[in-house]
Amino acid sequence: MNFDPIMALSCVPAILGVVATTVEVTLASCLGSCILGFGLEMARRSGVSTGYAARFIIDFVRSTPALAWLYFLYFVLPRFDIVLPPMAVGIVGLSIYFGGYLAEVFKAGIDAIPQGQSEAAKALGLSRIDTMAFVLFPQMLRNVAAPIGNYFISILKATPYLATIAVPEMLGRAFDIASDTYRYAEPLVVAGVLLLLLALAAAQLVRLLERKLAHPSRR
Amino acid sequence: MSFGQLFLGVLGGLQVTATVTAYGLLFAIPFALVFGVTQHLTSGAARIMITAVIEFWRSSAVIILLFVFYYALPVFGIRLSATAVSALVLGLNTGAYGSQAIRAGLQSLDKGQLEAASALGLRRQHSMLLVELPQAVRVMAPTFVNELIQLIKGTALVSLVTLSDMTFQAKQLAEIEYNPVGVYSALLLAYFVVCYPITIFGRWLERHTGGARSLSGEF
Amino acid sequence: MSKAPISEIETGEGNKQSKAIEIAGLDKWYGKFHALKNIELSVATGQRVVLCGPSGSGKSTLVRCVAQLEGFQGGTIRVFGKRLHGLRQDASRGRPFAGMVFQQFNLFPHLTVLGNCTLALRRVLKQPAPTAREIALHHLDKVKVREQAQKFPAQLSGGQQQRVAIARALCLEPRIMLFDEPTSALDPEMVKEVLDVMTDLAKGGMTMVCVTHEPGFARAIADEVVLMDEGRIVEVSPPDVFFAAPKQERTRQFLAKVLQ
Numbered sequence: 001m002n003f004d005p006i007m008a009l010s011c012v013p014a015i016l017g018v019v020a021t022t023v024e025v026t027l028a029s030c031l032g033s034c035i036l037g038f039g040l041e042m043a044r045r046s047g048v049s050t051g052y053a054a055r056f057i058i059d060f061v062r063s064t065p066a067l068a069w070l071y072f073l074y075f076v077l078p079r080f081d082i083v084l085p086p087m088a089v090g091i092v093g094l095s096i097y098f099g100g101y102l103a104e105v106f107k108a109g110i111d112a113i114p115q116g117q118s119e120a121a122k123a124l125g126l127s128r129i130d131t132m133a134f135v136l137f138p139q140m141l142r143n144v145a146a147p148i149g150n151y152f153i154s155i156l157k158a159t160p161y162l163a164t165i166a167v168p169e170m171l172g173r174a175f176d177i178a179s180d181t182y183r184y185a186e187p188l189v190v191a192g193v194l195l196l197l198l199a200l201a202a203a204q205l206v207r208l209l210e211r212k213l214a215h216p217s218r219r
Numbered sequence: 220m221s222f223g224q225l226f227l228g229v230l231g232g233l234q235v236t237a238t239v240t241a242y243g244l245l246f247a248i249p250f251a252l253v254f255g256v257t258q259h260l261t262s263g264a265a266r267i268m269i270t271a272v273i274e275f276w277r278s279s280a281v282i283i284l285l286f287v288f289y290y291a292l293p294v295f296g297i298r299l300s301a302t303a304v305s306a307l308v309l310g311l312n313t314g315a316y317g318s319q320a321i322r323a324g325l326q327s328l329d330k331g332q333l334e335a336a337s338a339l340g341l342r343r344q345h346s347m348l349l350v351e352l353p354q355a356v357r358v359m360a361p362t363f364v365n366e367l368i369q370l371i372k373g374t375a376l377v378s379l380v381t382l383s384d385m386t387f388q389a390k391q392l393a394e395i396e397y398n399p400v401g402v403y404s405a406l407l408l409a410y411f412v413v414c415y416p417i418t419i420f421g422r423w424l425e426r427h428t429g430g431a432r433s434l435s436g437e438f
Numbered sequence: 439m440s441k442a443p444i445s446e447i448e449t450g451e452g453n454k455q456s457k458a459i460e461i462a463g464l465d466k467w468y469g470k471f472h473a474l475k476n477i478e479l480s481v482a483t484g485q486r487v488v489l490c491g492p493s494g495s496g497k498s499t500l501v502r503c504v505a506q507l508e509g510f511q512g513g514t515i516r517v518f519g520k521r522l523h524g525l526r527q528d529a530s531r532g533r534p535f536a537g538m539v540f541q542q543f544n545l546f547p548h549l550t551v552l553g554n555c556t557l558a559l560r561r562v563l564k565q566p567a568p569t570a571r572e573i574a575l576h577h578l579d580k581v582k583v584r585e586q587a588q589k590f591p592a593q594l595s596g597g598q599q600q601r602v603a604i605a606r607a608l609c610l611e612p613r614i615m616l617f618d619e620p621t622s623a624l625d626p627e628m629v630k631e632v633l634d635v636m637t638d639l640a641k642g643g644m645t646m647v648c649v650t651h652e653p654g655f656a657r658a659i660a661d662e663v664v665l666m667d668e669g670r671i672v673e674v675s676p677p678d679v680f681f682a683a684p685k686q687e688r689t690r691q692f693l694a695k696v697l698q
Contacts, residue, residue, distance in 0.1 A: 003294050063368070063414035064407045065375035067386060072407060075399035119507050120544035120603075124558035124610065125534040134557055138548045157280040164379065171283055184290035192283040199278045 008186040011177055015191050021169045022198070025091055026156045032095025033155070034148065037102025041110070044103070054103070061100030067161055069093045074165040090162035098155055102148065109143035110136060145213055149206035153199055160195065170195060220396055226405040228392050232385035233413070239305050239374045239384065240367075246310025247317055247370065250276075254314070255321030256352070276315035282376050284308050289380045305377040313370045320362040324355030357428055364421030368414050375410075385409050458483045458518060458614055458645045459504060465512030466499060473499045474510065475669040483613075486646045488656040488677075491666035492692065497649045500666070501616050504647065505538045518613070533562060536614040537607030541622050543599045545591040545606070551578065552587040555606045563610065577605040581635045597628025601635055608639075615639065617648040653697060657681060665689050 043054035061069075070093040077084060084092070113136055121131040160171035174191035178184040220228070258269045285308045292299060299307070328351055336346035356363070378387035389406040393399050457480055464477035474496050481487050489497040502508040504515060506522060515522040517535050546554050555574035559565045565573065578584045581601040583594075591599050600620060607615065617636065621629040633655050640646055640659045650656065656663050656677055663680040665672040665688065673686045684690050 060411055064410040065372035067375045068406050072403040079400055116542050116544035123505055123538035125532055125562040130561045135546055160280050160282045185294045188287045188290055192287050195280050
């Protein structure tokens with residue numbers, strides 16, 4: 001048996017056909033993990049007991065593999081009568097997993113804001129909420145944009161995990177082709193190459209974003 | 220089965236997890252050192268090639284790479300055990316990230332060190348080995364600890380290529396015991412128990428080497 | 439300014455004394471380090487006080503305590519008769535009694551010059567946007583920075599940024615202005631423009647407490663010059679006494695070093 005490039009090429013349309021799913025999952029998980037990560041970081045800052053709880057959740061999530069979370073949610077949620085389509089389970093799983101990492105990103109993004117900013121806000125009489133909303137949050141967004149961009153790429157590369165819980169994305173489609181044709185190498189290579197190209201393209205976008213952010217705002 | 224028994228059952232896969240991790244390090248450490256140093260030192264066409272290799276191993280989705288190597292290598296006449304393939308893929312992926320950490324560490328060094336070394340008559344290779352690398356490694360130690368944890372978590376994927384690691388054990392148990400809540404909770408707990416102490420060690424290292432804050436670029 | 443939640447100072451609590459700031463027995467520690475030792479100081483309304491001293495003497499710390507940016511462990515600070523309670527952690531802070539100008543300007547980089555000034559006007563004093571704009575432009579005009587209103591801080595020189603910072607504080611019409619080394623981070627050519635603004639402010643009768651290394655400013659504007667060293671007040675004298683015939687030996691030493 002040898003590698004058949006023609007056969008490989010014939011897999012491309014089929015696998016490309018589910019790129020939308022891959023991108024959807026990535027975007028939704030990115031949003032989900034931002035929300036979870038930000039929430040965790042706010043919880044960590046807001047009080048002693050919530051702080052410890054949040055810290056523990058973050059550490060726990062970061063010490064466990066994404067695959068384990070996907071299995072956990074996929075098999076456990078139905079036991080609690082929560083029935084979600086596999087793609088939703090996958091998105092929740094990736095959101096939890098990457099939420100733990102993004103919490104650190106938000107922490108770094110807030111810590112990077114000079115102390116003087118909140119002091120100036122305090123000196124002007126701004127309430128804690130107003131300081132957070134109008135002074136710190138906008139600056140934090142600037143600081144976290146690039147790291148979140150990088151995690152976007154990581155999430156993209158994690159979408160194939162969802163094949164293990166029956167989500168129709170690129171790796172799953174490759175295995176479908178393989179089980180139909182009994183040829184594994186070609187569809188898998190195609191899926192790998194396509195995903196690699198996607199990841200490299202996304203990396204370029206992130207680099208563009210970084211460059212734009214490096215320039216001070218000019219209106 | 221009680222939760223405790225489930226937990227021990229899952230831990231039954233710990234040996235495979237550890238083995239793949241250890242073999243993975245055999246690939247990761249040399250790759251990181253060699254490619255990190257050469258990327259730092261070279262320029263032009265050589266650097267582009269080195270970067271390409273690093274980027275390939277860094278930007279590819281590990282799970283797809285694992286499947287591709289597992290299924291495609293035999294097609295090209297290369298027969299490797301599942302353990303070897305897993306160690307190779309996971310190790311080189313981790314090594315690629317490690318190479319970036321080494322490069323960052325080398326770049327962050329005070330140029331004065333290099334000048335002092337050459338003033339003392341040390342040739343570039345010797346100064347690299349004796350002066351720069353040890354310092355770079357010290358500075359980036361927390362990052363390397365993170366990479367180790369990533370590697371350990373990455374071994375969960377080998378359950379998909381028939382190796383009996385902890386995740387594989389969990390899936391087996393889940394089918395036999397019909398208690399997904401217990402089994403998959405035990406799985407998460409098992410990884411936590413393995414990885415969290417290493418995280419603590421990494422934090423201790425950070426505090427005591429006064430080194431760089433760990434750069435997290437990947438999950 | 440009638441819609442503003444007026445800070446506690448103004449409600450008439452405490453005596454209507456003429457003392458703007460009264461500090462008695464103030465003690466502050468940073469952990470084990472005794473930063474302020476039994477400080478006694480009074481500032482009358484309309485008075486201009488300059489604090490100077492070697493670094494680490496506690497002068498910035500003192501001003502920050504009055505601005506409620508730092509807490510303190512012992513003694514009292516009264517502003518217009520009302521006691522300050524260390525750090526204000528309340529959710530809604532209300533109109534501050536003192537404006538604060540920082541060495542590092544601390545302008546909000548993501549807002550325009552105008553935005554920097556109107557933020558507190560809208561959020562703290564609850565001014566509607568058009569009124570806030572008017573007030574802000576008025577104060578920006580007084581510090582001669584009005585043309586830069588639509589620019590961002592990063593596009594301004596250091597001197598312009600500091601003048602914006604002063605205007606930003608003045609927009610809230612505080613009764614006291616506190617300055618923490620306002621010109622120390624500026625290139626020499628820009629120091630004068632900021633000092634001119636502060637001089638105008640002083641001529642207008644503002645109560646000012648200023649930490650500075652600029653002896654010329656102290657001589658011209660201050661009613662009293664205070665020397666601090668190692669957390670204590672060494673001497674409090676009017677500028678002509680302070681600079682020409684200081685009462686304390688420590689002051690003489692300080693002047694000799696600084697005025698080289």
